[in-house]
Amino acid sequence: MAADTGKHVMLSYQWGSQATVLRIKEELEKRGFDVWMDVDDMTGNINEAMAQGVEGAAVVVSCVSEAYKNSHNCQKELTFADVRRKAIIPLKMESGVVFDGWLGVIMAGKLWINFSDEAKFDERIEQLVVELVANEVPSNLLADSDEPSKDELLSFGVDEVCQWLKRLDIKDSVLNTFTKNCVNGDDLSILTEEILVSDQFKVEPFIASKIIRNRNKALEKESSAVRPSDETPQAKKSIPPFVPKITPVKAKVVSKGRKGDSRYEAKEIGKSGKGPAEFNHPFGLAWTPNNILLVADQFNHRVQFLNADFECVDEMTFKGQFSKPFQPYDIAVSKDNIYFITDCGNNQVIVTDESKKIIRVMCQNEGELYGITLLGDYVIVTDCSGNRVLKFTQLGDKVGEIKGDLKYPYSVVALNDDRVAVADSKNNRIQVYTSDLEPVFSYGSKGSGYGELLGPWGIAADSKNNLYMSDGNGRVLKLTDDRQFEVLYTGIKYACYLVVHEGPPFTIAVAQGNQDKITVLTYNTK
Numbered sequence: 001m002a003a004d005t006g007k008h009v010m011l012s013y014q015w016g017s018q019a020t021v022l023r024i025k026e027e028l029e030k031r032g033f034d035v036w037m038d039v040d041d042m043t044g045n046i047n048e049a050m051a052q053g054v055e056g057a058a059v060v061v062s063c064v065s066e067a068y069k070n071s072h073n074c075q076k077e078l079t080f081a082d083v084r085r086k087a088i089i090p091l092k093m094e095s096g097v098v099f100d101g102w103l104g105v106i107m108a109g110k111l112w113i114n115f116s117d118e119a120k121f122d123e124r125i126e127q128l129v130v131e132l133v134a135n136e137v138p139s140n141l142l143a144d145s146d147e148p149s150k151d152e153l154l155s156f157g158v159d160e161v162c163q164w165l166k167r168l169d170i171k172d173s174v175l176n177t178f179t180k181n182c183v184n185g186d187d188l189s190i191l192t193e194e195i196l197v198s199d200q201f202k203v204e205p206f207i208a209s210k211i212i213r214n215r216n217k218a219l220e221k222e223s224s225a226v227r228p229s230d231e232t233p234q235a236k237k238s239i240p241p242f243v244p245k246i247t248p249v250k251a252k253v254v255s256k257g258r259k260g261d262s263r264y265e266a267k268e269i270g271k272s273g274k275g276p277a278e279f280n281h282p283f284g285l286a287w288t289p290n291n292i293l294l295v296a297d298q299f300n301h302r303v304q305f306l307n308a309d310f311e312c313v314d315e316m317t318f319k320g321q322f323s324k325p326f327q328p329y330d331i332a333v334s335k336d337n338i339y340f341i342t343d344c345g346n347n348q349v350i351v352t353d354e355s356k357k358i359i360r361v362m363c364q365n366e367g368e369l370y371g372i373t374l375l376g377d378y379v380i381v382t383d384c385s386g387n388r389v390l391k392f393t394q395l396g397d398k399v400g401e402i403k404g405d406l407k408y409p410y411s412v413v414a415l416n417d418d419r420v421a422v423a424d425s426k427n428n429r430i431q432v433y434t435s436d437l438e439p440v441f442s443y444g445s446k447g448s449g450y451g452e453l454l455g456p457w458g459i460a461a462d463s464k465n466n467l468y469m470s471d472g473n474g475r476v477l478k479l480t481d482d483r484q485f486e487v488l489y490t491g492i493k494y495a496c497y498l499v500v501h502e503g504p505p506f507t508i509a510v511a512q513g514n515q516d517k518i519t520v521l522t523y524n525t526k
Contacts, residue, residue, distance in 0.1 A: 010053045
């Protein structure tokens with residue numbers, strides 16, 4: 001297959017992984033992608049063929065194994081791709097391979113796709129396709145010439161949409177989704193990026209992309225014939241072409257929020273001090289099943305128990321029980337009222353019952369432990385300065401970790417669909433992973449605008465898997481499960497950890513560490 005400049009997918013691999021890479025090549029070609037790998041093209045002068053493969057690539061897919069890391073030719077090939085500023089998508093071909101050394105420099109900040117598990121091959125192919133679409137790699141499936149006009153497309157009924165989609169060889173699972181949701185032509189014209197990244201379209205993201213591109217072609221044909229001025233009503237109704245970018249997620253802004261937002265009543269709790277409901281750097285927060293708000297009162301070396309009126313009714317301390325003073329940072333509570341507390345003073349997790357009796361101490365010597373959450377029978381903890389997220393059983397056995405693509409992960413929260421969201425603070429983004437700690441998507445870039453984040457610190461979730469965040473702009477933010485972005489409140493100085501209580505009334509408590517207080521936002525139903 002000859003290289004078509006800037007159009008093909010280049011598979012960079014070491015021969016030991018060839019069998020799996022050939023399967024990847026076959027699956028991508030089925031989906032209409034032009035794929036280059038040396039089994040077809042690299043003959044004669046190897047350096048020249050390698051250069052042609054890289055120069056003609058839209059994306060270089062790096063299939064990493066231990067042998068790949070140790071191969072001089074693979075290093076030369078990928079380094080050249082990096083120098084030529086080619087988009088690189090890393091695949092992990094072996095479970096134990098680590099992205100370090102020369103490879104770590106090139107792969108820094110990139111999310112890899114795990115192809116080491118044969119049983120998950122099909123799932124990983126779909127993740128790879130999502131990344132290729134996100135990088136605007138063209139597919140022959142996007143090149144049909146028999147396109148409906150804009151008017152024809154918008155007038156399609158549900159049955160006509162189904163017939164049109166069948167022509168595109170859509171899988172039955174995706175076709176059924178369109179049918180079930182009564183998608184008509186008008187719906188097709190307003191498909192947004194948030195819909196494209198929802199679970200129901202992950203099966204065939206390139207097909208969703210094709211639908212959008214088909215519509216764009218129709219719009220471009222019409223707009224090239226008639227270009228009304230900005231003042232005309234027709235111009236105001238025109239729909240601009242939309243080219244999807246699936247990951248990282250860019251969310252839709254539905255509200256800008258403001259300090260004193262009339263939808264929320266704000267109440268400040270506490271002040272500096274050592275007395276009841278007084279704080280010295282409060283950080284982690286958690287609500288118990290019986291509606292008690294637990295506060296990690298860090299430098300007072302205690303956890304305070306606040307009732308519904310935010311009055312202190314109890315506290316938990318462990319004076320003299322450990323080598324260093326107890327320094328609680330974050331708290332997670334199980335459904336049966338077992339408390340899991342990160343103690344960053346002793347770099348451990350303390351597990352107690354509701355009577356404050358210690359059940360066990362776990363996760364010792366695992367780094368600077370900050371954020372904590374419970375995912376089913378597992379405990380997920382962040383090692384902030386080690387740039388890791390760790391997974392343990394509730395008995396303290398370590399069973400997994402994420403490292404290499406995080407920078408100061410301050411907090412973590414479990415969603416009720418077995419995903420985990422991490423506040424990747426110094427990367428100015430949120431990262432979402434599966435229960436096996438495989439990447440799903442990342443959201444955010446540095447800034448103070450809408451859809452941007454600045455050092456997100458706290459992260460929480462509700463029962464509908466909506467995410468709530470605090471950031472260095474003093475904002476409380478919401479990212480819904482269908483990727484809509486909302487600024488709920490602004491002007492909260494040093495907003496760090498936060499927690500959600502669905503009520504009624506719906507309440508968000510935000511700890512303000514160096515302000516020694518907590519701001520409670522209650523949704524106004526009036």
